[in-house]
Amino acid sequence: MTRPGPGLLRPGRPAGAGRRGDTPAIVVADLTRRYGDLLALDHVGFTVETGQIVALLGPNGAGKTTAVEILEGYRPRDDGQVSVLGFDPADGGRAYRERIGIVLQTAGFEDEFTVDELLRLQASLYPRRYDPGELAGLVGLADRRRTRVKALSGGQRRRLDLALGLAGRPDLLFLDEPTTGFDPAARRHAWDLIDRLREQGTTILLTTHYIEEAERLADRVAVLRAGRLVAWGRPSELEARCGLPTRLAFRLPDGFTADRLPPMSGVRTVEGADVVVRTHRAVADTRLLTDWAAANHLDLPTLTLTPPGLEDAYLSLTGEPADDHR
Numbered sequence: 395m396t397r398p399g400p401g402l403l404r405p406g407r408p409a410g411a412g413r414r415g416d417t418p419a420i421v422v423a424d425l426t427r428r429y430g431d432l433l434a435l436d437h438v439g440f441t442v443e444t445g446q447i448v449a450l451l452g453p454n455g456a457g458k459t460t461a462v463e464i465l466e467g468y469r470p471r472d473d474g475q476v477s478v479l480g481f482d483p484a485d486g487g488r489a490y491r492e493r494i495g496i497v498l499q500t501a502g503f504e505d506e507f508t509v510d511e512l513l514r515l516q517a518s519l520y521p522r523r524y525d526p527g528e529l530a531g532l533v534g535l536a537d538r539r540r541t542r543v544k545a546l547s548g549g550q551r552r553r554l555d556l557a558l559g560l561a562g563r564p565d566l567l568f569l570d571e572p573t574t575g576f577d578p579a580a581r582r583h584a585w586d587l588i589d590r591l592r593e594q595g596t597t598i599l600l601t602t603h604y605i606e607e608a609e610r611l612a613d614r615v616a617v618l619r620a621g622r623l624v625a626w627g628r629p630s631e632l633e634a635r636c637g638l639p640t641r642l643a644f645r646l647p648d649g650f651t652a653d654r655l656p657p658m659s660g661v662r663t664v665e666g667a668d669v670v671v672r673t674h675r676a677v678a679d680t681r682l683l684t685d686w687a688a689a690n691h692l693d694l695p696t697l698t699l700t701p702p703g704l705e706d707a708y709l710s711l712t713g714e715p716a717d718d719h720r
């Protein structure tokens with residue numbers, strides 16, 4: 395079955411099973427998928443509560459698309475149990491598809507339609523539809539309602555993608571790299587919109603390669619690596635679980651070299667006058683450093699102490715090398 399873009403229209407929705415709040419939004423257990431000899435998903439399991447925003451992270455080829463498409467009902471699984479909004483997506487049919495929204499990275503639109511026409515058409519097929527004007531306002535396209543799709547900028551098209559995915563007021567929204575290609579302002583706007591959807595109780599499963607996006611939006615983060623779920627939890631839990639060092643950075647004052655520094659416990663790297671110490675004893679090492687600076691009548695105006703973030707945890711969990719940009 396082909397995964398539809400948001401421009402594809404769907405028929406109306408009968409009352410069905412799996413009402414909001416009855417069960418967790420998503421329950422996955424032992425989910426397994428093979429492509430020939432390749433184990434693309436290896437006994438993956440997690441539970442998403444209603445209203446949570448979950449970010450699915452992982453390097454290229456980790457199995458994210460496979461997992462998401464199985465949850466959407468557009469790819470079969472080999473083994474395991476999957477329940478989404480109380481449905482098995484493999485045979486949820488129309489009743490299931492009307493409860494979910496899907497926003498893909500690239501969607502094919504009919505270029506000659508105006509924004510308003512597309513929104514009206516899409517929304518007309520759902521009983522819980524959005525008013526097209528409200529929908530256009532929600533995604534920041536209120537002043538583009540009469541514009542033909544072919545005249546929209548790339549970022550505006552992505553907003554239209556989002557609007558079409560929301561047209562049926564889905565209980566669960568799948569967002570595939572929702573802000574790839576956005577400028578910083580458009581990204582903030584999209585994040586604010588996702589916050590608003592959260593306030594309305596929409597459950598969201600998003601895939602992203604922007605760790606900052608996951609950190610900003612996600613209640614829970616799932617990290618896939620080579621088909622295995624290597625981490626699941628709140629962003630702060632993942633950061634804490636990885637046991638990564640705190641980064642202590644400063645610039646040596648003129649006339650001082652690193653060999654004159656006190657013996658701190660952390661691993662030290664020096665580039666010119668810039669010193670970085672990665673330490674698991676941040677308080678003790680900071681105290682050694684500041685006592686040393688005070689004894690030498692020095693100020694260290696660039697001194698910073700940075701705890702490990704989600705990006706560090708992600709790189710550690712996926713075995714990717716960290717480049718030292720932070």
Ligand SMILES: Nc1ncnc2c1ncn2[C@@H]1O[C@H](COP(=O)(O)OP(=O)(O)OP(=O)(O)O)[C@@H](O)[C@H]1O
Nearest residue numbers: 429430432434452453454455456457458459460461
């Ligand atoms: N239809 C298919 N036939 C054979 N192998 C496939 C198929 N789809 C995916 N794979 C393989 O399964 C693995 C997981 O692919 P998947 O697309 O799920 O990863 P992903 O995490 O979404 O990657 P990306 O971040 O690059 O989009 C990869 O090794 C991929 O080559």
